[in-house]
Amino acid sequence: MVRSKVIAIDGPAAAGKSTIAQKVAQMLGYVYIDTGAMYRAITYKALKNNVDVEDEAGIMALLDKTLITLTNDKKVFLDGEDVSEAIRQPEVSKNVSAVSAHKLIREELKRRQIQYAKTDNVVMDGRDIGTNVLPNADYKIFMTASVEVRATRRYKENLKRNITTDLESLKEEIRTRDELDSTRKHSPLLKADDAIVVDTSQMTIDEVVDRIITIVKGSDLMLDYIHKSIEGENKMVETNEHFDYGDFTLPRVGQIVEGEVVKVTPQEVIIDLNYATEGTIYLNELTFDKVESAKSIVKVGDKIQAMVKKVSDEAILLSRTAVLQQQKVEDLKHAFENQEVLEGQVVRSVKGGLIVNIGTEAFLPMSMIDVAFVTDAESFVGQTVQVKIIEFKGNKIKVSRKDVIAEQLKAKRKDQFETLAVNDIVEGHVVRIEKFGAFVRFGALEGLVHISEISHLPVENVEAALAVNQAVQAKVIKVDNGKIQLSIKAILPTPFEEFTSAHETGSVVNGTVTRLTDFGAFVEVAPGVEGLVHNSELSYDHKAKLEDILSEGKTIQVKIISADVKNKRLALSVKQLESDPWKTFNHNVGDVISGVISNMTEIGAFIKVAPYIEGLCHFTEASWNPTVKLQSVVNVGDEVEVKVISFDPKKHRLGLSLRQVKENPWASFKVSEGDVVNGVVESMTDRGAYVALAEDVVGFLPIGQISEKRLSKVEEVLSNGQSIDVKVMRLDLKSNRIDLSIRRIKEDAEREEFNKYMAEDN
DSSP states (O other): OOOOOOEEEEEETTTSSHHHHHHHHHTTTTTEHHHHHHHHHHHHHHHHHTTOOOOOOHHHHHHHHEEEETTTTTTTEEEEEEOOTTTGHEEEEEEEHHTTOOOOHHHHHHHHHHHHHHHEEEEEEESSSIIIIIISEEEEEEEEEEHHHHHHHHHHHHHHHOOOOOOHHHHHHHHHHHEEEEEEEESSOOTTTTTTEEOTTTTOOOHHHHHHHHHHHHHHHHHHHHHHHHHHHHHHHHHHHOOOTTEEOOOTTTTTEEEEEEEOSSSEEEEOOSSOOOOEEEEGTTTTSOOOOOGGGGTOOOEEEEEEEEOOSSOOOHHHHHHHHHHHHHHHHHHHTTTTEEEEEEEEEEEEEEESSSEEEEEEGGGGSSSSOOOOOGGGOOEEEEEEEEEETTTEEEHHHHHHHHHHHHHHHHHHHHOOOOOEEEEEEEEEEEEEEEEEEEEEEEEEEGGGSSOOOOOOOOHHOTTTTTTEEEEEEEEEEEEEEEEEESSOOOHHHHHHHHOOOTOOOEEEEEEEEEEEEEEEEEETTTEEGGGTTTTSOOTOHHHHHTTTOEEEEEEEEEETTTTTTTEEEEESOOOOTTSOOOTTTTTTEEEEEEEEEESSSEEEEEETEEEEEEGSSSOOOTTHHHHHHTTTTTTEEEEEEEEETTTTTEEEEEEGGGHHHHHHHHHHHTOOEEEEEEEOOOEEEEEEETTTEEEEEEETTTTTTTOGGGTTOOOTOOEEEEEEEEETTTTTTEEEESSSHHHHHHHHHHHHHHHOOO
């Protein structure tokens, strides 16, 4: 087996290694391996996953689950995603040295790079290829250039990628990168002792490429000479086997001839070639198949083509298998040129891949077995696989199963993607797990289930919730630019739905207080399900304080009083675990009951008449006398008798009256509008005076009705306790209101005297 050849190109950052290496590989027909892109790819993934570039163990754990694929068309794929442009971003450039300095990272990528070199003629560039990765490389080149030239090249390269950078900053970045690469502990940037230095500062790209190709071809000159000498000797031997017997010209060795079968034995076939001598095909040259007799292949009279293997005056030895092989080669060339899909059987595993029989043996590299990373090539032995020829050089044929699968998947993806719609339910299996979620393959497509879409409950570790190859169902929740987002939790009932389907309103459940707020307490009654105990549902004692009854972390019993599935709201109650005291309150409107003043407010007095039951005595219900203030009648703590004047047990409202315990004096007070009555000044205000006409019967005397003179103060003519005669001007017994006047008494007397005077004159 011919050993693959390796060209190692090392040098500092921005020396142009990648550009030159690609062109050299193209010119020589070698495979280009961009090792720098491999380091950039894992750096990019580390940054994307928020892994510290100094965390060697963290990056190594990431690398173990990472597939980096380099294609012949210069593309870089990271776990199947094209990151060719993303890995060239400035942020990656700043951090790649730190990642490449880690020993474990370098060893793992070195292992992968060596694997590439074992199966192909390769051009590999980096910083330690010739000194560390491939110290036995056939050709070692060390490319360099001045810092100014390298910075300018990187600046122009960034402009093409629409990346804004500063030239001076790039110079400083390159100097720093050189220092880091040259002084790092593991595999520093060094020129191999046997490397040829190529300074590209004053050279064009084509000049550098020509220089390296000249170096390579110059090294091969002597080997080519030896090969040609050997070929010449073989040709001389072949020439001596061409005979000419005058008029009886015989066929040449290697000539394809056709004749008729004239005799068949188990071990040979005799062919009439219309020459002086008949041709003979032995069984082993008749067919590739294992047969016992030539008679199972041909019969007398058959026309057959064969290749002349040997010519003598006694016999012409022919080979039908040579023609079959040649036809196979032509068919394979045609398949290669037209990129046809072939079927072959995997016959054995070898170092770096598999041997597949497609009519002849072809090499299937490990990297070309599948679109996914393959670790166990042995498992493919004996299988029939579909492949494409990707390299055809003489007897060396290289095939790819990966390309066939990729095309099939591409077609399937297209068909499946065209019919895919948001809200579709798909079935698949987990193919890869990342910190941020899991990739699920369904059919030919893959979608991401973000960590937040795995379960309705919080998921801290994806691997704790899902496993590779686990079968799952999911809903398509977003399709954007070819990327598919899936949700497992979207097809699962929510914890709230599960809880409410299992617990009806009125059920009593256990729960844990999770937090206290101004308006109540939240209680977790099941994982992921919280309900609210509003302050009004804590206790029938409306004075009870939340913090006195509940505390965070406390386990309590609660009663479900309502459930809103649509809005995921659950109302709970602590107080309803007990019977409602308002429903057992055995008093009706009109009953006189005892109670204790518990609170005094502007609107009245709250009176506790039973455990957890308080009623309100409005300030208007303190006394029949409107001048009497509630505060002058009762105080907090006083035990009083009150009459129930309203009762609403559903709304927990109780109306009480202090004054209605006594009879209404207004009902028995006999007076009519126009009557003049005697009363006592009880109190005075800026507006007038209140005059007591009987017990708890008080009328109002406006200041304007006291005297015909304009008064600024009531006290100018009246005093508290003064007995006065007043006229009833307005009487409203229903509203307990009487309006009085002193002035009208005098005016009425004067009018009467005037009327008498007028009558006497007449």
